Amino acid sequence: MTIYPTFIAPLFDRYFPLPDGELKTSIEKLAASLSYPLTKLYVVNGSKRSAHSNAYMYGFWKNKRIVLYDTLLSGMEKEKVQKLYEEAGEKIEETENDKKRGMSNQEVVAVLGHELGHWALWHTTINLVITEVNLFFCFAVFAYFYKWDALYTAFGYNDTPPVIGMMLVFQFVLALYNQLSHTAQVVHSRSAEFAADEFAAKLGHGDNLIGALTKLGVDNLSMPINDSLYSWCVHTHPPVVERVAAVRAYQKTKKQ
Ligand SMILES: [Zn+2]
Structure with missing residues (x-):
């Protein structure tokens, strides 16, 4: 997580600082209003790889960076970035x-x-802790079971190579746990997405977020309609229709 964005990612794509202009000023203003320690703001030609649009942030402590994919931009901002790449x-x-x-x-x-x-709602930190705890638990179960001869005999192995034990423990012993923890993670991730949407709406970006989500849905060719139960079990990011409805519901409660 520390090395990849600074040393490895630039081997594959060119990162440019976002050119001066309205967009850069508004992003810096937003970051400052939340006391987000933004040190660098980059744009990358994600269009080279896929038509999907994206934005992400990374960095530890007081050294945070934001990266925008060029596919997010339009009009003058896009032209400025294209010129950078042409040069x-x-x-x-x-x-x-x-x-x-x-x-x-x-x-x-x-x-x-x-x-x-x-970031403001601590989702990144919470997710990191959940991942670590989950990993610790899985390896603790592995450490407990991998020397257990009955496990190998049950699957027809006479000697006990640990690699086979790893497969058996992670795929079979932990099967139920994996399914439950996956579902719990999806539910958790979905609630975090809704909370982050509400956070943006609270800052007054609700209408623009609805516009952005709709365009992302179209640009990324995402499936517009989903069965809600299926979506609850599978989609870590709720579908656009549900997110737009949640933002609208929030805006409505605020107006009353
Ligand atoms: Zn999100």
């Missing part, structure tokens, strides 16, 4: 469809309002 000798090829993609500056800021919500 660096990298041509960005766009189809007619690509040209229609992207968000307004205010929508990009709303998306970052959501991302910064994850």
Whole structure:
């Protein structure tokens, strides 16, 4: 997590600081209003790899960075970034469809309002702790079971290579736990997504977030309608329709 963004990711893609302009100013203002220690703001040509749009943040303690995919941008901001890449000798090829993609500056800021919500609400730290505890538990179970001869005999092994033990413990002994913990993680992740949306709406970005989510749904070709039970079991990120409805419901309660 420390080494990848700074040393490995730049081997595959070029990262440029986001050019000066309205977008950069609004993002910096948003970060400052939340006391988010933003040190660098980058843009990367995600369009080279996929048409999916994205934004993410990384960094520990007081050294945080935000990365925007060029597919999120539109209009002047997009042109400025394309010029940067052209000057660096990298041509960005766009189809007619690509040209229609992207968000307004205010929508990009709303998306970052959501991302910064994850940070402000401690989601990143909580998730890290959950992952570590989960890993510790799984290996504790492995340590307990892998010397157990009956396990190997039951699956027809006479000697006991630990690699086979790993497979048996992680796939069979922990099968029920894996299913339950996966579902719990999906439920947890979904509630975090809704909370981050509400965080952005509280900052006054509700309408722009709805616009942004709708465009993301279209640009990323996500399935518009899902069975709600299926969605509760599988989607770590709730579908756009549900998220838009939740933001609207929040805005309604605020108006009353
Ligand atoms: Zn999120």
